Amino acid sequence: MTLPQRFIIDGYLIDMSLSEVTGKAGSIKVEPKVLQVLLLLAQNAQQVVSHQQIMDQVWQGSEVVPNALQRCIARLRKVLGDNAKAPRLIATHPKIGYRLMVDVQWQQAQTAQNAVTRVPQKLKGTWKWQALVVLLISFGLFFAVFITPLEPKIKSIKTITHTDSFESDVSYSPNGQYIVFNRQTQSCYSHIWAKNLKTGTESRLSEQAGFYRDTRFTFDGRSVIFTQQQNCDQKAIEFEPQSANCWQINSLDFAESLSSPQPSAVRYQCQNQSITRPIALPNHQYAFLKTEQGNSGLFIYNALNQQSDVLFAPSALSIYGYDYSPVQSQYAVIGFNPDSEHVLSILNEQGRVLQQNIVTLKKTILPLTQFEIRYSNEGGALLAVSDGTLYHLSMDGKLSEYKPLQKNIISVHKHPTNAQVIAIAGYKDTDIANVPIYTQRNSPLQSGINQSVQPYKSFARTKSAEKSAKFQPLGDLIAFVSARTGNDEVWLWDGAQAIQLSDFANNSRIEQLTWSPDGKQIALVSNGLLKLIDLEGNTQSINAPVLLEKVAGWYQTSNLLVTATAANARALLTLDLKTLRFTPLPIEGVINTWSTDHTLYFSHLNGKVFRVSLPIDSQAPEYMSALNGKSLVLSQNKFYSYDQTSRYLSMYNLEGELIKQIRPLKPFAWKLSDVKEQHMLLEQVIEVNQEIIELELSYDH
Known part of the structure; x- marks a missing residue:
C-alpha cells in the first residue's frame, strides 16, 4: 500500500x-x-x-x-x-x-513493505510486539485520515439582513467586498440593493422598482445584470408581473449606482419567451436559460452582432438549472432525462459535453425536486440547494449534505476567495380564505405584505403553508393541502375544524389535489406517485410508467389528467380509471387543465391559456388571451379569472369573452383555487420571510 x-x-x-x-x-x-x-x-x-x-x-x-x-x-x-x-x-x-x-x-x-523492512534489528525479541503495535497504530491513523470520507460542514452562520421586507437573488462582488440583492417593495416588485460587508452600508441601486430576478455581478465587477419582466406595451411599470409578455436582460453601472440610484440599460431586448439566470461572459456575451412552451435550453447571446444561439439543448434532457465557472471555462448544467433522473452535464465553452453523470439521490430527497447549482471554490464540485437543504455535489453526481442541516436555505452564492457563501434563507406562509364572490367594491388594497393582518379572514390558520383548496362536489367539505405536520398532507375542513385525511411517509410533497365528480374521492400526486383517497382515508396507489408531477384535472367521470417531466418537456397524460391505462396526449408544457364535454383548456408556466377540441388530433391550440391561467376556475360553464390589468375578479364565457367585472382582489390574495355557488376559495400570502445569511463552509474529515 x-x-x-x-x-x-x-x-x-x-x-x-x-x-x-x-x-x-x-x-x-x-x-x-x-x-x-x-x-x-x-x-x-x-x-x-x-x-x-x-x-x-x-x-x-x-x-x-x-x-x-x-x-x-x-x-x-x-x-x-x-x-x-x-x-x-x-x-x-x-x-x-x-x-x-x-x-x-x-x-x-514510503510503502508499507518498506516500513516493515526498515524496522531495526534490535526490535526483534522483547521489542517485537511493541514495534508491531506502533506500526498498527500508524496504519490506523492513516486509514482514519485518508480513508474516512470527507464531510461537508457548516461551521458558522451570520445574519446579514433582518428587515420586514424580504430579500432574494443575492451574490458577491468579485472582490467579496459587496453583495447585491433584490429587496421587495410591493406585490412582486423589488429594488436592487448593494451592501458593503465591511461597513454595513446599504445603497439602493435601481431608480425604479420592477419585476427583477437573477441579480448578480459581471465577472469584472463593473456592472450588475438581472432579468426584468414587464408588459412590452407599457412604458410605466404599473401592473402585476403576471401580465408581462416581455423578458429582457438589463444592467446597472455599479459605481454610478452606488452614488445614486440609476436607470437600467437594456442588454438583451424584449423577448416573448421566458429567460432566466443570465451570466455575463467575456466579449460582450451572455449565457441564459430560455423557455418556450415548457421546453428549456442553454443559450448564448452576442451583444455585438445581436445574435442568439443554442449552446446546449439536447432533446433527451429537460434542463432546469446551470452555472458557469470562469476559472475552469466550463458550464455545469442539470436537468431531467426521460426516466426523471437528474443528469449533471459538464460542458466546455463551445457546448461540448466533457462528462455527464446521473445524480445519485438520497432517500430523503424527493424524486422530482429540482436543484439550484453553483460552482464552489473547490473547482471540482458544486454547491446544490434542494428543498431547503444545502448539498455538496461532486462532478460525478455524488451528493452529501452540509451539516448541521439548515432546512430553510433557498439559494447560495460562493465567496470569490474564501470558504464563505452568501445565502437566502426563509419560508413562505400561505393560507386559504373562503370569500363571497359578490361584495362591496370599496375594500382597501394593501401596498405591501402585512405580517400581522390577513388580506381576508383565513380558515384552518397555521404558520405553515396551506394551498390547493377545493370545494367538495355534492357536499359541504373543503379539501386542502397543509404542511402543518412537517409534511404535505390532505386535510378536510367541515366548517368548524380541520381533520387530517392522509398519512403519507416523511418528506411527502403534494403540488395540488382534485375531487372526483361525485365528491367521494380525492386524487393527488405525492412524491411522483398517483394516489386516490376516499373520505375514510383509505389510499389506493396507481403505478404509472413515469414519475408524475401533479394531477392537472379530473376529466369527465373516469379519466384523470396528470403531468410528468418527459424529455425536455412537461408531458400531459390521461388515465382511464377503469383500465388503469395511461395515454400520453399530444400537448407539451401543460401546468393546469379545465374541461367541458367537447373542449380541453390548458395553461402553460407563464399563465397563458389555450384550448383544443376533444378528441385531440393534429389541430393547433387556440390562445385565450383574456384568461389568466395562474388564477382561473371553470364553474357552471363560466370562467372566473383574476384580471392582472384591472386587478379585478372577472367572469368570462367559454369563448374567453368578458361577461363582467365582479370585484377587486387584494394584492396578496388573488390566486383563485375554486368557485362554488356564491363563494370562492383564495390562496393568500400571509408572510414571506426571506433574509440574507452568510455561511462558513468546510469540506474535510
Whole structure:
C-alpha cells in the first residue's frame, strides 16, 4: 500500500491524496487528472515530457475530449500563479511536450513493505510486539485520515439582513467586498440593493422598482445584470408581473449606482419567451436559460452582432438549472432525462459535453425536486440547494449534505476567495380564505405584505403553508393541502375544524389535489406517485410508467389528467380509471387543465391559456388571451379569472369573452383555487420571510 504522495513546488504543497494544492492564500481543490499531469512533470523535473507520454500515463488510452492536456496545463498555471507568456514553472515545448522548470521537494512517501523492512534489528525479541503495535497504530491513523470520507460542514452562520421586507437573488462582488440583492417593495416588485460587508452600508441601486430576478455581478465587477419582466406595451411599470409578455436582460453601472440610484440599460431586448439566470461572459456575451412552451435550453447571446444561439439543448434532457465557472471555462448544467433522473452535464465553452453523470439521490430527497447549482471554490464540485437543504455535489453526481442541516436555505452564492457563501434563507406562509364572490367594491388594497393582518379572514390558520383548496362536489367539505405536520398532507375542513385525511411517509410533497365528480374521492400526486383517497382515508396507489408531477384535472367521470417531466418537456397524460391505462396526449408544457364535454383548456408556466377540441388530433391550440391561467376556475360553464390589468375578479364565457367585472382582489390574495355557488376559495400570502445569511463552509474529515 503506497502512502499519499506529497511534494512542494515553488512554495506550493501538492497533496495527491486530497487533490489539493496549498499556498499562501490557502488551499484549493484541483481535479485529480490535473494533478496527475503535475505529478508526472514533477517526477521528471527539468526534463521534457512528451505529449504522448503524458496521455499514455495519465489517461491510459481512455477517450478524452480535444485539448484536454492543454486545459490541464492552463489549469495548473492558474493554480500555481504561472504565466504562459513568461513561464517560471511550466515550460511549453511546441509540438513536443512540457517541462517543469524548478526542482521538487518530496515529502517522505514510503510503502508499507518498506516500513516493515526498515524496522531495526534490535526490535526483534522483547521489542517485537511493541514495534508491531506502533506500526498498527500508524496504519490506523492513516486509514482514519485518508480513508474516512470527507464531510461537508457548516461551521458558522451570520445574519446579514433582518428587515420586514424580504430579500432574494443575492451574490458577491468579485472582490467579496459587496453583495447585491433584490429587496421587495410591493406585490412582486423589488429594488436592487448593494451592501458593503465591511461597513454595513446599504445603497439602493435601481431608480425604479420592477419585476427583477437573477441579480448578480459581471465577472469584472463593473456592472450588475438581472432579468426584468414587464408588459412590452407599457412604458410605466404599473401592473402585476403576471401580465408581462416581455423578458429582457438589463444592467446597472455599479459605481454610478452606488452614488445614486440609476436607470437600467437594456442588454438583451424584449423577448416573448421566458429567460432566466443570465451570466455575463467575456466579449460582450451572455449565457441564459430560455423557455418556450415548457421546453428549456442553454443559450448564448452576442451583444455585438445581436445574435442568439443554442449552446446546449439536447432533446433527451429537460434542463432546469446551470452555472458557469470562469476559472475552469466550463458550464455545469442539470436537468431531467426521460426516466426523471437528474443528469449533471459538464460542458466546455463551445457546448461540448466533457462528462455527464446521473445524480445519485438520497432517500430523503424527493424524486422530482429540482436543484439550484453553483460552482464552489473547490473547482471540482458544486454547491446544490434542494428543498431547503444545502448539498455538496461532486462532478460525478455524488451528493452529501452540509451539516448541521439548515432546512430553510433557498439559494447560495460562493465567496470569490474564501470558504464563505452568501445565502437566502426563509419560508413562505400561505393560507386559504373562503370569500363571497359578490361584495362591496370599496375594500382597501394593501401596498405591501402585512405580517400581522390577513388580506381576508383565513380558515384552518397555521404558520405553515396551506394551498390547493377545493370545494367538495355534492357536499359541504373543503379539501386542502397543509404542511402543518412537517409534511404535505390532505386535510378536510367541515366548517368548524380541520381533520387530517392522509398519512403519507416523511418528506411527502403534494403540488395540488382534485375531487372526483361525485365528491367521494380525492386524487393527488405525492412524491411522483398517483394516489386516490376516499373520505375514510383509505389510499389506493396507481403505478404509472413515469414519475408524475401533479394531477392537472379530473376529466369527465373516469379519466384523470396528470403531468410528468418527459424529455425536455412537461408531458400531459390521461388515465382511464377503469383500465388503469395511461395515454400520453399530444400537448407539451401543460401546468393546469379545465374541461367541458367537447373542449380541453390548458395553461402553460407563464399563465397563458389555450384550448383544443376533444378528441385531440393534429389541430393547433387556440390562445385565450383574456384568461389568466395562474388564477382561473371553470364553474357552471363560466370562467372566473383574476384580471392582472384591472386587478379585478372577472367572469368570462367559454369563448374567453368578458361577461363582467365582479370585484377587486387584494394584492396578496388573488390566486383563485375554486368557485362554488356564491363563494370562492383564495390562496393568500400571509408572510414571506426571506433574509440574507452568510455561511462558513468546510469540506474535510
